[in-house]
Structures are given as C-alpha cells and as structure tokens.
Amino acid sequence: MTDRLWFNGAMRDRDAVHIDPADRGLLLGDGLFETMRVHAGRIIHLARHMARLYAGLGTLMIPPPARTEVEAALARVITENAMQAGSLRLTITRGCGPRGLLPPEGAAPTVMIVPFPPAATPMPEAHLVISRMRRDETSPLSRTKTLNYLPNILALMEARQRGGNEAVLLNTAGRVAEASASNLLIQRDGMLLTPPVTEGALPGIARSVLLDMRLAREQALTRADLLGAEAVLLVSSLSVREAVSLDATPLPREPSTAQRIRAALAS
Known part of the structure; x- marks a missing residue:
C-alpha cells in the first residue's frame, strides 16, 4: 500500500x-x-x-x-x-x-x-473500567462523530491508570452508554442487548447492522446488567472484542457469540 x-x-x-x-x-x-x-x-x-x-x-x-x-x-x-x-x-x-x-x-x-493498513495484531480482550467521565445523553452531539473526543480519551487514559484497557462511559443517569470507541452489547438468555441512542450511545454502524438483522435489540443497561450477563462484547466498524473483566471482576464469556457477530458483520 x-x-x-x-x-x-x-x-x-x-x-x-x-x-x-x-x-x-x-x-x-x-x-x-x-x-x-x-x-x-x-x-x-x-x-x-x-x-x-x-x-x-x-x-x-x-x-x-x-x-x-x-x-x-x-x-x-x-x-x-x-x-x-x-x-x-x-x-x-x-x-x-x-x-x-x-x-x-x-x-x-x-x-x-x-x-x-490493517491492524498488525487483533484487538486484545477488553478489561473494562467504569469511568468517572459521563456521556451527556441529552446532547445531540452524543449521536454525532465529532472531532472532539476528549471525554473518550480521558476515560481510556483513566482505564489504563486503573489497570484496564477499555473504559465504559455511563450517562448522566448512571446507566451504560458505550465504551470509549465502541458500542457495548451484552448477551442475556441468548439475546444481544445494547443501550438505545437516547441513553447516550453513538449510533454505530456495526450496531445498526445487528439491530436491522434482529440479532440485537435496544434496552437500557446498568453496571449490574454487565456483571450478570452471559457475555459482554464491544463492536465497531473495525473490530469485535470480548470483555473479560469489569473493574477487576471476571465476566462470563461466550466465544461463539463473538464469532456469530463477526460473521454477521463480515459483509
């Protein structure tokens, strides 16, 4: 190239x-x-x-x-x-x-x-940290990929300082909005759930594909929902990552779910 x-x-x-x-x-x-x-x-x-x-x-x-x-x-x-x-x-x-x-x-x-060029190595498994930064779900900018990513940058830096490699941003009501550069999904009873854009989630492209294919549906999520999920995953246009811990607490994993999502997003 x-x-x-x-x-x-x-x-x-x-x-x-x-x-x-x-x-x-x-x-x-x-x-x-x-x-x-x-x-x-x-x-x-x-x-x-x-x-x-x-x-x-x-x-x-x-x-x-x-x-x-x-x-x-x-x-x-x-x-x-x-x-x-x-x-x-x-x-x-x-x-x-x-x-x-x-x-x-x-x-x-x-x-x-x-x-x-393509990434030289796959994205690592995600060790999540709930950030002190908040996502303003009331702002129209939460639904736009603007050039100002400082809240996300600071959240990711905070996660690294606290021993993680990815941040979870909550909204002003304390519910889950998204990760620093990905949409967040959980699996519950075999169904994928993801926060609505009204909760502060960016309307991600991979997210929209999964919703349109009815492989996922929108639902407000809390920290307790993440801890009680069958699996927690992060999706973007460039990657699908499994989350393996939240604030140092191990999370359940379901590798077949990540494989299913990758196949759905392949084309």
Missing part, C-alpha cells in the same frame, strides 16, 4: 498535505469523521456510513459536499493505494475562519481521506 490521500479535491502525498492554522477543525474540533473498513477492495457498509455522516453535517450545520463527489474520492483513494484491506478515515471540518466561536459565512469545508 502506498501513502496517497485525498485532501480538498485532489490526491496528494502525505508529506505534501498541510493543515491551515486557521482551520476550525484543528482549533475548535469543529467537524466530524467516519472510519470505514475496507475489505476485498471495497468499503463495508458504505451507505450506512454516508447516512450517518450527512446526518452529522446537518446537526453541525456544516455545508455538505456533494455525496457523489465524496464517494468518488473514497473510491479513488482505494484505487490509487491498491487497497484490498484496511480502513479509511474521512474527516470533514467547517474549514477556516477568523478567531472566535461564531463560524464565518461561506466557509469552505476541509475534506480529507486518509488510508490505513
């Missing part, structure tokens, strides 16, 4: 790309992103990613680039890098503006698509 990316209308070498110091994505986190898995030379669940992307652009009131142009740019990055597997990170910011919070009129969005 070569290292060519898309930046504001053209393919460029990575070292030829320069972010304007006045870009609001850099200065204020004013933008959003999608991370998409590439398999056999194509993006898995592209339509779902595009639907979430454009819903997020609407929420942030960022002028949307033409969808056909974005999809053509994604395809070009795959072609020019001869990608068969890996992932693409699509980032859209509001663009550049003067100092201050209020966006300028007529700002041109920044669009960047970066290719990444």
